[in-house]
Amino acid sequence: MRVVGKPLAKVDARAKVTGSTLYADDLIFSDTLFCKLLRSPHPYARIKHMDLNAAKAVEGVVAVITGNDLPVKYGILPISQDEHALESEKVRYVGDPVAAVAAFDEETAALAAEKIRVEYEVLDPVTSIEEALSEPTDEPIHDYGGPANIHKMAALSFGDLEAGFAEADHIREDVFFYGGNTHLPMEQHSAIATYVNGKLTLWSSTQTPHYVHRTISKVLDLPMQAIRVVATPHGGGFGGKTDPFSHELAVCKLAMVTGKPVKCTLTREEVFYAHRGRHPVLMWVRTGMKSNGRITAMHFKTALDGGAYGSYGVATMFYTGALQTTTYDIPAYRFEGARVFTNKAPCGPKRGHGTPQPRFALELHLDKMAEDLGLDPVEVRRRNYVSPNTTTVNWLRITSCGLEEITDQVLQASSYVNRQRAVGHGMGFAVASYLCGAGLPIYWNKLPHSECLIKLDRGGVTVYCGATDIGQGSDTVIATLVAEELGLWPSDIRLVTGDTGFAPVDLGSYSSRVTFMAGNAALDAARKLRNLLAEVAAESMGCLPGEIVTGDGKFGTLSFEETTQLAQERFGAISTVGSYRPPDLAGPYKGSGVGPSPAYSYSAAVVDIDVDPETGIIKVNKVWLAHDIGRSINPVSVRGQVEGGVYMGLGEALMEEQAYRKAMPKQPSMLDYKSLTSVDMPEVETILVETDDPEGPYGAKEVGQGPLLPVVPAVVSAVHDALGVWIDQVPVTPDKIMKALDAKAKGQAPRFGPKSFPDIAYPQYVKVDTPHVATQAI
Amino acid sequence: MSDSVIANFDVNGRSREVLVKPYHTLLEILREDLGLTGTKHGCELGECGACTVLVDGLPQLSCLLLPHQVEGKEITTIEGLAEGDELHPLQEAFVEAGAVQCGYCTPSMLLTAKALLEGDPSPSRQEIAEALSGNLCRCTGYEAITRAVELAATRMDT
Amino acid sequence: MLRLKPFRYLRPAGAEEAAAIVAEFDGEAMLVAGGTDLVPKLKRRQMEPSILVGISHLEELRSLRSTPEGGMEIGAAITLAEVTRNKDLEMHWPGYVQAASLVSSPPLRNLGTIGGNLMVDTRCNYYDMTYEWRQAAGFCLKKDGDACRVAPARPHCWAVSSSDTAPVAIALDATAVLAGPEGRREVPVESLYQDDGIHYTTKQPYEVVTSLHFPPRAGWRSSYVKLRRRGSIDFPIGGAAVALVIEGGRIIDSRIVLSGVASHPVVAVEAASYLVGHSLDPELVAEVADHAAKPVKPLDNADLAYTWRKRMVKWLVTQAVLEAGK
């Protein structure tokens, strides 16, 4: 291959290093108005009355709107349509938007928003999972779900759990808590809308232009064809820009009301309120094991603090139980999950969506079981690894799987097995797995998940695809795949992406689906185009199309331009289309929509730390990360994703936390919400393992999310290695380590973490037939 | 406009005389009055470094600078780094080394690195990390950025 | 974008004039040097002056020289970065340079001044928040409210002194020159602070710090150890400055000053005195550190658990004493 797998420059890098890339907040149109949202100062309150007069009277104000102007409910999932762009009856968290002002400048809009008088009747806020589970003092936060403030519950059972536990030589239970955290993209959300000739256009820093498009159509009651959503170049998403947001809908409405372009850029504090970050999850796990380390049964329970709205939460809840089985062959498995509403900023999907939390619990739980049985924690894992081309007990189809290889390589590179043992120094090992795109779309239908159109004419090659580059490099992947097929360089390809008006649909940059799905759609279209070109080139050269070799801008002996001309003389206008829809992968049970993916990536991490027993302060010395990438389309980009994932995993393990005092966000600023600086970041050694996935484009799998996952448990495992204490709660701040050391010194359990798991009235579990016999003997 | 004042400074080698509000920061003046949107912002409180520009060659945060503080000074923004179509060696290195993901922190990183290399043509990894430690990046884990600065340093040194 | 409320910006010709303006517009005007502390606070509306009086352009505030007797004079408008690059300071007052180099982050140190660092506002995580946040959480005594939200029992503000350089300046017996409309006075840096999170300085609001003076300190060793979550950007959540004179293996004079633990830099006079006459024995150091830490009572108004911050004070002092004694 000529361009696939080569360390070529990203197609958008040059514009970014010169400052010429236009992000959403850099856009400005003639006569643009500026919008400011008024947000609730109360975590939970009924709106009694709103008086807009003083705001409207401010000089420079053009329009003020409230929930009455945007009465239609929406939500990213069809089953949780529970948000209004602006609430008019009830506010559910500090920061819930209630009104929007458009004015000649941002200062005036802010001033006017402050003059809106809102009379609230304050209600008693629900601030924790425990409170949400018990009978509320005031009415429940939403009028659906329940009992109490439970949003959604699930209970699934695969295989014979009781028999599995009966067979075990050792059974252990643990409780873990994963603190919530947020995406903190460097770019604050921003959107600008125009309404001209009955057509609405929105430019927004969104990861999911298609779903924003759908939502605008619903909320503003506009036909789909009257809307165009453009995902602008992105200053970071990580899942934080995958929901439709109030400010997006507000600028659309205000553009329609005023007839002028309207722009809204959130302040950093507002980004913390918009949130949709990692759910705090309380977890309980019970596992049965043979004395040789083979798992016989596992029972996993989760409780998610969802915050004020549904968002992706139902999917998140299912994800907390879905991927335990994609690394370990668990013959009998039961999952019970519950998501609750609380009066805090809504949680949603963040890098790894719903899986870092259970992965953290699972990996540490296995470490503890290994310790109980006097076994090597790595061996215990190996004994249970899934094999390629198998189906898990919960009906997930595993194809390519490089678990063994990544384990070998990461252990070897890090010398984990022969590590130096000293108090205060430790190393930890963990593995994980992630999806290459959700197997099922958000709206269940049989339509393609990704479509691509390639136009060829005298202007060269232009690729149109709805995929959205959020910095992960999806434009580069698409250009590289098309260039490979056509014998060009990625920089020869013009791209129109992330634009619902001009490019065919792609569902969005979430669930690590773009390389796999948009990549396959682009390949489909590119191969069709290549065939057309090869046909005319072969005819001209007097050979068979199969004999045409492409590369360096040539089709056989013809130049690409000559071939294009011949093809157009022969066929007239030329364009080809391609699409991708994953195979039907859902298992035969309700709730099986979450978890299936056309392929799974695998990651293994070793973390080396020093931790001072006098202070509890951790210094991370180095991280080794081996990743089963299938095949890397661009090794520089892949390495960047691994390093970025490791960075974010370390942040979550050590310091990142969306903390609250009751219902008040405690640290909504970049100073107080701690993220690693360059001096806090250790060296990362990236090891790529290529397993050539049979369905991935050129064998490629995902890398955007997976590498984050094993880092978090590996850090905690290293702390245990260093000091002999378990920190069963992240982030692992130094005070927690000191508390665990205190407990150890007093002869109590050497740990810090939640003491118990609440009694949750999960529904009677659904018993699902298993698709398989265990791939390994028990 | 009674409260506006005239500010004089030099931006990317071009002298500017602008009518500004004394309470508009350099960040606002660059982006909104001069249309130089290459300078980014992530907090406007001095906490993220995204708005870094060079003032008389030193990295400073434009979200904290008042127009009077830059009176008569030379300001370099990301738009002033390349020479025409020719990229600065740091820009080349950032492109090659994969130091650009979303690119939002990139202008600030490049300018900070430029000032670093001007004072110290061959910094160690630790010195690079120290110099960049006021500029947050959420995508790269700083690794590729550090490699890019090293790469540029080697090339510029020879 | 978070923006500033309107104000006028004045550029006086000298320190006395600056002081006179602030005095004239009593309560309406504030001094600003680098603005790295003030500007974010203005954006969050923690102060709402209608006039800012700039002083960082004043040449008279930009001296940086050794004095004939072997001391050092540093103009208040010298930036933290300039301090970290000064060889004389590095050689004779290493603790001060260390503290300056640990303030926030490199771009901030290129702008923030040493005068501003001495006068930096006290901090509290109920107070260093935007107007909207404070409105939602409830305003507090220090601004717009009538009760302390951390310790509501009495009308007192416990916001934390967060200057990194002040404790070292105190440990090294530095003095500050203050210019008022009627002339100048020189005071020990230690006397600039008092135990009140709101009125944390004894200086008149209009008085301009023009320079900082370090007396000659032949034989003095100094150090500063700072506690914060990250290796950059963060304010101290604890810090210890130590100055020692060691002769013939014995300590003959010593100072210990803490930052980030109260509304003013805390001078641990008694604890420091225990070192005098002894050699740097780890057990003694631990005892002294314990003593210095005992009276400190951090509250839940800064980063991380206050119980942990409390136990870290001892560690900080130990590290700083050992470092100074190296």
Ligand SMILES: Cc1cc2nc3c(=O)[nH]c(=O)nc-3n(C[C@H](O)[C@H](O)[C@H](O)COP(=O)(O)OP(=O)(O)OC[C@H]3O[C@@H](n4cnc5c(N)ncnc54)[C@H](O)[C@@H]3O)c2cc1C
């Ligand atoms: C993200 C961030 C992190 C920070 N981290 C730290 C840290 O780790 N440690 C730390 O100590 N500080 C920190 N700071 C605060 C600040 O940057 C420094 O204290 C800096 O030294 C302040 O100097 P300045 O010149 O910018 O002060 P300014 O903001 O100009 O002034 C601060 C205060 O001092 C007064 N003042 C200034 N100069 C004089 C003078 N000559 N005479 C009388 N009054 C004067 C002003 O009126 C104002 O009240 C941080 C700030 C930010 C935004």
Ligand code: SF4
């Ligand atoms: S200590 Fe109390 S009064 Fe002082 S700033 Fe904090 S909450 Fe306000």
Ligand code: FES
């Ligand atoms: S925008 Fe200036 S530091 Fe964040």
Ligand code: FES
């Ligand atoms: S590249 Fe995205 S923040 Fe640095």
